[in-house]
């Protein structure tokens with residue numbers, strides 16, 4: 001495989017990630033609506049620890065574990081930022 005082939009494969013995976021992240025955000029949006037109606041707090045630390053532990057255990061190549069877990073930490077951080085905006089509306 002040459003560089004263009006590898007990057008083409010990355011682009012294909014990125015398109016899948018965008019779809020999955022959008023689907024995740026649709027669910028996060030539902031959680032935000034629920035919290036807005038019930039007065040719940042955006043941050044749920046114990047839920048996030050469960051998610052991050054599970055993600056760490058699901059990574060098969062340990063060389064990638066730190067990177068993948070950090071990526072999920074960013075996903076959770078941005079999920080919270082989105083929810084804070086929804087709750088302020």
Ligand SMILES: C=C(O[C@@H]1C=C(C(=O)O)C=C[C@H]1O)C(=O)O
Pocket residue numbers: 028031042043044045047048051075076079080083
């Ligand atoms: C979506 C939620 O809100 C926050 C964001 C989370 C997420 O994006 O998975 C998880 C826990 C919360 O800190 C939730 O409470 O489930």
